[in-house]
Amino acid sequence: MSKVPSAATREAPGDSEKSLQHSIIPIKWQGTAADRHDMSVLGKKQVLRRQFKFWTMLGFASTVMVAWEFCLLVSPFTLQDGGTAGVFWGLIICPFVMVPMYASLAEVASMSPTAGGQYHWVSELAPPRFQKGLSYAVGWLIMMGWQTFLCGVSFVAASLILGLAVLNYPSYVIQPYHGTLLTIAIVAFCTFFNIFLAVRLPLVEALVLLLHVAGVFIVIIPLWVMAPRGNAHDTIMVFTNSGGWWDTGLASVIGMVPTIGLLIGYDCSVHLSEETEDASLTIPQVVLAAVGTNAVMLLVVGITYIFCLGDLDSVLGSATYQPVIQVLFNATQSHAGTTVITLVIIIILLSACVGQVATASRQLWSFARDKGVPFSSWLEVVPEQWGIPMNAIMVSTIITSLLSLINLGSYAAFNALNSLGTVSILFSYTITTGCLIWRRLFGEPLPARRWSLGKWGLPLNIISLCFTTPMLFFYTWPLSYPVTPANMNWSSTMFGSVLVIAGIYYFFKGRHEYHGPVTLVKRTDD
Numbered sequence: 428m429s430k431v432p433s434a435a436t437r438e439a440p441g442d443s444e445k446s447l448q449h450s451i452i453p454i455k456w457q458g459t460a461a462d463r464h465d466m467s468v469l470g471k472k473q474v475l476r477r478q479f480k481f482w483t484m485l486g487f488a489s490t491v492m493v494a495w496e497f498c499l500l501v502s503p504f505t506l507q508d509g510g511t512a513g514v515f516w517g518l519i520i521c522p523f524v525m526v527p528m529y530a531s532l533a534e535v536a537s538m539s540p541t542a543g544g545q546y547h548w549v550s551e552l553a554p555p556r557f558q559k560g561l562s563y564a565v566g567w568l569i570m571m572g573w574q575t576f577l578c579g580v581s582f583v584a585a586s587l588i589l590g591l592a593v594l595n596y597p598s599y600v601i602q603p604y605h606g607t608l609l610t611i612a613i614v615a616f617c618t619f620f621n622i623f624l625a626v627r628l629p630l631v632e633a634l635v636l637l638l639h640v641a642g643v644f645i646v647i648i649p650l651w652v653m654a655p656r657g658n659a660h661d662t663i664m665v666f667t668n669s670g671g672w673w674d675t676g677l678a679s680v681i682g683m684v685p686t687i688g689l690l691i692g693y694d695c696s697v698h699l700s701e702e703t704e705d706a707s708l709t710i711p712q713v714v715l716a717a718v719g720t721n722a723v724m725l726l727v728v729g730i731t732y733i734f735c736l737g738d739l740d741s742v743l744g745s746a747t748y749q750p751v752i753q754v755l756f757n758a759t760q761s762h763a764g765t766t767v768i769t770l771v772i773i774i775i776l777l778s779a780c781v782g783q784v785a786t787a788s789r790q791l792w793s794f795a796r797d798k799g800v801p802f803s804s805w806l807e808v809v810p811e812q813w814g815i816p817m818n819a820i821m822v823s824t825i826i827t828s829l830l831s832l833i834n835l836g837s838y839a840a841f842n843a844l845n846s847l848g849t850v851s852i853l854f855s856y857t858i859t860t861g862c863l864i865w866r867r868l869f870g871e872p873l874p875a876r877r878w879s880l881g882k883w884g885l886p887l888n889i890i891s892l893c894f895t896t897p898m899l900f901f902y903t904w905p906l907s908y909p910v911t912p913a914n915m916n917w918s919s920t921m922f923g924s925v926l927v928i929a930g931i932y933y934f935f936k937g938r939h940e941y942h943g944p945v946t947l948v949k950r951t952d953d
Contacts, residue, residue: 429557430928431493431916432752434872438904444613446897452474452475452476453479456477456478457477458477458704458706459472459703459704459705459876461707461708461879462540462705462706462707462909464763465540465707466701467546467864467927467951468948469541469944469947469948470947470948473700473701473949474814474865475542475701475789475815475816476626476814477701477702477703477704477706478626478629478702479627479629479702479703479709480629480704480709481712481713482628482636483629484629484696484699484703484710484713485636485713485716485717485720486633486634486635486636486693487628487629487695487696487699487782488693488717489639489641489712490632490635490636490696490775490778490779491692491783491786492638492690492692492693492695492721493775493776493912494690494719494725495642495721495723495725495727495728495729495824496642496772496775496776496779497583497726498686498728498729498732499646499732499772500587500749500751500907501845502514502729502733502750502751502840505683505685505818506669506682506714506739506743507669507670507734507743507906508668508669508670508678508679508680508682508885508906509666509667509668509678509680509681509814510739511657511661511662511665511668511734511736512662512663512664512665512666512667512679512866513667513679513682513683513686514680514682514686514729514733515662515663515729515730515778516663516683517682517683517684517686517687517690518725520687521686521687521690521725522690522719522722523659524716524728524894524895525687525691525711525722526715526892527887527891528891528894528895529693529715530883530887530891531863531880532545532694532697532714532856532859533710533712533876533878534863534876534879534880534884535548535859536700536707536710536714536878537701537708537710537861537877537879538551538696538707538873538874538875538876539551539701539874540697540700540706540707540710541700541944542676542700542701542738542789542790542792543566543698543790543793543796543797544561544564544697544700545566545568545694545697545855545856545858546569546799547564547797547944548747548859549858549859549862550873551945552578552859552863552866552946553865553866554596554865554869556871556886559941559943560699560933561858561862562945563899563937563941563943563945564858565859565928566794566797566799567925567926567929568851568855568926569790569851569852570787570791570794570800571848571851571925572847572848572850572851572855573695573698573783573790573791573848574791574823574826575830575844575845575848576692576783576787576845576852577787577823577826577849578614578745578826578830578831578844579844579845579848580776580779580780580783580830581613581614581780581827582606582615582834582844583776584745584773584776584777584780584801585606585609585610585612585766585772585775587749587772588606588609588773589601589609589748589754590749590769591745591747591752591769591773593746593747593748594614594747594752594756594765595762595766598678599730599745601748602743603835604789605832605833606722606834608830610671610827610831610834611827611828611831614780614784614824615779615824617780617781617783618821618823618824619813620781621781621784621788621820622813622815622820623786625813625814626920628835630652631778631781632778632782635774635775636772636779637650638774640724640773640777642775643724643727643728645768645771646728646768646771646772647682647727647728647731648757649759649764649768650732650754650758651731651735651753653760653848654735654737654754654758655735655737656735657735657736659855661733661938662733662734663761663825665892669907670906670907670908671680671908671909672736672907673908676788681904681906682906684901684902685902690718690721690722690725690854690899693717693822694856695782695786696710696713696714696717697710698789699785699789707877707878708713708878711878712878713744729846730843732751732754735754735755736754736755737758741757742754751760751772752769755769767815777941781897782862784820784823787823788816788819788820788823789816789819790894791816791819791822791823792809792816792818793808793812795819797941797942798937798941798942799937799941801932802930803940806818806819806822808827823920835879837871844918844921846902846918847918847922849902850899850902850922851922852901852917853898853902854899854948856891857892857895860891861891861892862894863888867885902918903916903918903919904916922944924951
């Protein structure tokens with residue numbers, strides 16, 4: 428990888444003064460000269476406080492996506508299709524699939540460090556005749572992805588809390604509305620934090636980063652010392668098919684995809700670009716540092732977990748409905764020990780929810796700023812005394828609360844939300860990378876950037892597209908066969924329904940208001 432000089436490191440005469448005149452944020456929160464230049468080039472006003480630096484943003488990215496923690500929670504899906512061998516090889520393949528993709532996105536983030544992220548990039552990179560429609564669709568995909576991610580992680584945290592209640596009070600019976608109410612309570616707490624403690628968010632994320640790293644050892648050491656060990660050959664070489672598929676190879680591929688997808692979502696830092704100092708250099712570095720470090724932690728925890736599972740049937744049939752709690756209890760034989768370890772995971776998940784409220788609201792706010800959603804004029808408001816997108820935060824809270832109600836009617840439909848979020852975000856990555864390849868081959872030269880892939884750019888872009896496209900196909904498959912309403916993966920239906928709604932809005936109103944952020948960009952020095 429090479430770094431090339433960029434106009435972002437230089438500021439044309441008068442640029443700084445112009446940006447200061449058009450900003451409502453005090454100078455100490457406006458970042459560097461490069462940040463002010465970037466905002467001027469992108470045609471945006473600085474209305475959010477740039478309070479994140481490299482380490483605090485690395486903490487934010489790492490704890491928002493909670494890769495190794497989620498491995499413990501979604502592993503039952505892979506264990507059903509592929510078994511422990513499916514989990515193992517999914518963990519090995521994961522970095523090789525995701526790093527080329529994030530390297531591609533990191534380079535584009537250096538060109539346009541904006542909270543809009545993928546939909547802004549597509550607006551600049553796509554063929555001119557498709558820029559408006561494609562960027563609008565991608566904006567809805569990201570919005571759908573992050574809103575469902577927020578609901579999914581809040582519900583997972585709630586489910587772990589309820590699982591601990593069952594562990595410590597066996598007579599307690601979990602009811603669907605318990606999970607829904609606790610999910611709403613969690614997101615309400617995270618909203619309170621995002622509004623009244625927003626200035627403390629960088630410090631909290633840095634502290635939780637330490638817990639995120641320490642948590643690896645808090646989980647794996649008791650398992651290494653106390654849990655039974657699986658046979659190496661059977662654990663990593665024997666693929667199983669408990670989902671009823673007609674072929675073990677097909678079952679294994681279906682099961683491995685969720686494991687590979689555990690590193691999807693590190694665009695979270697991109698959506699806080701306008702709150703990060705020296706964003707055109709810091710954000711690309713954070714994206715790759717977060718992916719690299721979390722891939723290592725994911726590998727260590729994931730491999731430890733599959734070797735220390737013990738009896739799979741008892742784990743999957745746990746009365747707590749949380750296999751990770753049962754695995755920890757089987758290893759420690761201690762209610763107190765299991766509770767403490769699980770509480771560490773819950774605390775990290777709560778921090779992830781706080782960060783996901785920030786991410787979802789910033790993306791929604793940015794898209795509203797470009798007139799991509801209903802009530803845009805209201806959603807884009809940033810009260811000067813708060814310096815945060817208050818209305819977008821409140822709407823994200825309401826959306827999560829409404830989505831959590833799905834659990835009252837159908838757990839299968841609610842469970843599809845995690846797949847829906849992942850598919851939506853992955854689809855936005857794929858479209859962005861495809862547009863980047865087109866621009867390299869047929870369009871104008873790429874804009875100047877401070878972080879560049881150099882000669883490796885096009886090969887990595889193509890490799891990324893080749894890896895992620897098949898993942899999109901398999902992510903929408905159900906986990907078992909024959910397919911019934913109870914085990915159907917409803918993410919594809921939800922995905923299509925939201926795009927239909929977006930298309931209807933676009934036809935009647937959006938196409939008259941949404942012009943794409945490229946219309947505001949002024950790259951006179953490219």
